[in-house]
Amino acid sequence: MKHITRRQALSIGGCAVAAAAIGIQPAYAANNQQELIDKFTGGKSATEGRVALDLPQIAENGNTVPLSVSVESPMTKDDYVKRVLVVADANPRADVATFNFTPSSGVAEASTRMRLSKTQNVTAIAEMSNGSFYMVKRLVKVTIGGCGG
Amino acid sequence: MASKKPRVKAPKTAKKGEVIEIKTLISHKMETGQRKNKKTGKIIPQQIINKFVAKFNGQTVFSMDIMPAVSANPYIKFNMRADKSGEFEFTWVDDNGSTYSSKSKLAVN
Numbered sequence: 001m002k003h004i005t006r007r008q009a010l011s012i013g014g015c016a017v018a019a020a021a022i023g024i025q026p027a028y029a030a031n032n033q034q035e036l037i038d039k040f041t042g043g044k045s046a047t048e049g050r051v052a053l054d055l056p057q058i059a060e061n062g063n064t065v066p067l068s069v070s071v072e073s074p075m076t077k078d079d080y081v082k083r084v085l086v087v088a089d090a091n092p093r094a095d096v097a098t099f100n101f102t103p104s105s106g107v108a109e110a111s112t113r114m115r116l117s118k119t120q121n122v123t124a125i126a127e128m129s130n131g132s133f134y135m136v137k138r139l140v141k142v143t144i145g146g147c148g149g
Numbered sequence: 150m151a152s153k154k155p156r157v158k159a160p161k162t163a164k165k166g167e168v169i170e171i172k173t174l175i176s177h178k179m180e181t182g183q184r185k186n187k188k189t190g191k192i193i194p195q196q197i198i199n200k201f202v203a204k205f206n207g208q209t210v211f212s213m214d215i216m217p218a219v220s221a222n223p224y225i226k227f228n229m230r231a232d233k234s235g236e237f238e239f240t241w242v243d244d245n246g247s248t249y250s251s252k253s254k255l256a257v258n
Contacts, residue, residue: 063220064221065220097216100213
C-alpha cells in the first residue's frame with residue numbers, strides 16, 4: 001500500500017501552489033535572465049573577475065538571503081563603477097536589483113537581502129565607467145524557498 | 150496598516166576623505182505579485198518599494214532599482230566618501246506612488 005507521510009503531503013501541496021502561482025503569469029514562466037543581461041550589457045560580453053558576491057552557500061530561509069556585492073575599483077571621477085545588476089536564474093523573475101554608484105560612493109560596495117525561490121545561481125554584472133563589464137556567478141542552495149506561496 | 154517609517158543609521162561626523170557606511174531599513178511587506186490570496190484564489194497585486202535614492206547636498210550619491218525579489222522590509226547598506234559637511238536625503242518610492250523620506254546631517258572635519 002502507498003504510504004504518504006504528513007511531511008510529504010505538505011511538501012506536495014506547497015509545490016502545487018507555487019507552480020500554480022507561476023503558471024498564471026506566462027510572461028515570467030521562463031526566467032528572463034539572459035534577456036536582462038543582454039539589455040544591461042547591450043550585447044557586450046562580461047569578463048569574469050573584479051566583482052565579488054558575498055552570499056551564504058546554504059540559505060536556510062529563501063525569504064531573506066543576505067547579499068553583498070563589491071567591485072574592485074578606485075572609484076575616482078575617471079574610473080568608477082557605474083552600475084551593478086544582480087540576477088537569479090531560477091526565480092519567477094530574474095531581476096533582483098540594480099545598484100547605481102557614483103564616484104562619491106568611495107567604494108563600490110552594497111548589501112541588501114533577497115528572496116530565492118529555490119537553489120539557483122546568482123549573478124552580478126558590473127558596468128565600469130569605461131564601458132567594460134565584469135561578472136561573477138555564485139550557487140546558493142536554498143533549504144526553504146522564498147516563493148511565499 | 151503597517152507603518153512605513155524608514156530607519157537610517159548614518160554617522161553624524163566623519164573625517165575628510167573617510168569612506169562612511171550608511172545602513173537603511175524600511176518597513177514594507179514587498180508584495181511580489183506572485184502570491185495568491187488563499188481564500189479567493191486571486192493573485193495579490195504587486196506592491197513594492199521600487200526605488201531608493203540617497204542624495205547628499207542635493208546630489209545623488211547612490212541609488213538602487215528594486216525588484217520584487219528583494220526581501221520584505223528592505224535593508225540597504227552602501228558607502229559614501231565624506232568630502233564636506235552637509236545633509237543626506239534618503240527617498241524610497243512605493244509602487245502606489247507614495248514616497249517616504251528621511252534626512253540626516255553629517256559634519257566633516
